[in-house]
Amino acid sequence: MQGLPEQAIPGQILAPQFDLLEPVVTNNTNGDNDTPMKEDPTIIMYINGTGTKLINYPINNSSTNSKELTVISSTKLGKVYSYDVDAPADYKNLDQSRKIQFKMISVGNSELMKQSQGRSESNNILPREGDVIICRVSRISLQRANVEILAVSTKNIPIDSGVGTNGTGTVAVQGGSGAQTFSVSQASSDVGETFRGIIRSQDVRATDRDKVVMIDCFKPGDIVKAQVISLGDGNNYYLTTARNDLGVVFARANNGAGGLMYATDWLSMTSPLSGITEKRKCANPF
């Protein structure tokens, strides 16, 4: 077994998928016989974390005798991290006598990688299933609230996020990647180019799901903490606030004209300036 490289560039091969840890030679000192004891060799299975990819690498280039080896290759520029992990859920141990160790290899450059032990995407800000996000309500109806996704928790915001909303970004003449299946009906419905989401009325809270009145839960302009339940369709992510720590975090009174309100209980928020109390589905602030 060879050590992993400290840093990697895209396309660099880091490790084979399976590797053998040389048996550790320990000197048996508590007996008369000074012969070294040999332990069974351990197999290491490397798992590709973020910034890496499993590829098939030809090890013999002659056309008659070519073999392919599954290796882990880097897809990013950055430092190489490796962490001991548990066996993946779909792994079946066929031979119980073998000792297998699992290690996850990740490549990245941010502090986030260290904190999450290589599990968190360091630069990929796309919302995934299960991610907690912060969004702004743009529109409500009886059945749902439409939102714009502003940020995804534990992920870096790229420098260009929000391009298009303020009109300072570069946009291709033909509309860029956004215009590839561009439809006219879409154009007038929003201003920003952020990802859009929907909170359906039955996903607002965990109890009394059928009796939710949307206008008593959200108002346009509210900043809401929500969780992604599905990538949804082409237009929207599907979000839920059915948890104590999810819901409205910031809201202004009088449809945005009043002052900032603070949660007084699970269902209402109050503005300390005017004393106005409005109904919201509040997130647990603590």
Next chain:
Amino acid sequence: MNVQDRRRILGPIEARPLAFPEVKSNSKEETAVVLSEFQAPSIQTTLLKNCNGSCIIENDKTSILSSIYGPRSTRSNLFEARCLINVTIKSTIFPTSELKELGSFLINVLESFVCLELYPKAGIDVFVNLNIEKVCDLSWYIPYIMMSIVLGLVDAGIEISDLPGCGFNDNNAICFTKNGSEVIGIWRDKGDIENESSFGDSLDACKEQYLQIKGLMANYLLSKLDNDKTK
């Protein structure tokens, strides 16, 4: 599809781009010099503040700037499990039709090595600005354009499965990946391929140039990592 982009960014409909009168130079135009050999350019990344990644590749007569935006939201109505790539090339020297064609060629090339499945529902926009003197046909610039885009993508932190590159020889620009064992794109400016053996020679020459470019890119990236470490 005959639809107009109605976003506010484009400004009012009657807005027109500024046009300046052409500056006439007194000196006689030099005839275009055919440069066949590859000149090692200077590389710099992370120049632009408002995009995710950028890279400038400079020679004495060319300066190619790529800027990468995204992954960002698309306006697609359909669910796209993979990301969409768009390449826009700007230049005052070459006709727009040719640049558009090169753009779609580069999209095909990019799709073969960018890890598209990691970015569902998103799009990546690549803008390339060619600030060049015309010394040769468009194919001569493709190795530099490729280099600039690849380093831009790395700078943006977009995952790519390899460091691909492109070589130029005798009207052909050939893009390679996996240490030259795979060809991912062939661009030819004009004329048909006359015979196989000359194309084979050209292929070998391009491959050699690709390996040289790959070495340059790898060296640059490693030195960048070292610089980050010492900071």
